[in-house]
Amino acid sequence: MSLTSENTVVGFIGTGVMGKSMAKHIQNAGYALHVYTRTPSKAEELIKEGAVWHDTVAKLADVCDVVITIVGYPKDVEEVYLGADGLVANAKSGAYLIDMTTSSPQLAERIYEASVTKGLHALDAPVSGGDIGARNGKLSIMVGGDSGDFEAxxxxxxxxxxxxxxxxxxxxxxxxxxxxQIAIAANMMGVCEALAYAKTSGLDANTVLKSIETGAAGSWSLSNLGPRMIAGDDEPGFYVKHFIKDMGIALAAAKEMGLDTPALALSESLYKELADKGYEDKGTQALFKHWIED
Known part of the structure; x- marks a missing residue:
């Protein structure tokens, strides 16, 4: 089956900071879009543009050729996919199920195996790029699964x-x-320390940023989150609480493989301190507060 906008109904579960923009791109391309949220208001903008809202995962699964999910935690992924009212039990035969949540590799394998037994196609496809990448349609998408399903x-x-x-x-x-996430975790500490050093030494942090972001120190976090740190803008492109979740998954997987990740462990500890101070629903750039308070 060729998954064109003329013959493909797409379901989308998870219309948060990133998911709403991702679903919007699909809707704008002419695909019939169906959404599941616990409350219609979270998908209000998409519904106004013609998306069909469902009040259960099962109802959405029953009418969609492709279902894309980007939810919060592995427990949410497990419920959405493997629960009695979930996607695997209720999807149309031959449907494609794409989880774009950052979740457990082992859970992705379980979903794939359960899907195959039901004649379904499952892919794990987590993304990177935050709210900016989602809005601009420029996310990095990392995919696991069968090559034929990937091409479809x-x-x-x-x-x-x-x-x-x-x-x-x-x-x-x-x-x-x-x-x-491991690379980001260590890098975020470096970005924060560099900008804190700039401020503490009396330099203009924005001017420093102009010099260092295009050199060897350059990174996505420095260029995109550095200005937010300097401006004191903690609004989430990616939540602190979700980054802590990701680091926990990575630490557990690394431990299982016998790999030592001290930088990751330190970053997780700093972010947990940040969450304990009430910043769990802020953006990851709020880590800057460990060095510079508003």
């Missing part, structure tokens, strides 16, 4: 991302996202 849904991925790579079998997308 590539047109949908291309609406949401600009760097789309099949990493390997089921679970490989999630393992790749763990690599991404």
């Amino acid at each position: 849904v590539r047109p949908l991925f291309e609406l949401m991302g600009g760097n789309i790579v099949l990493q390997g079998k089921a679970g490989a997308g999630q393992h790749t996202k763990m690599c991404n």
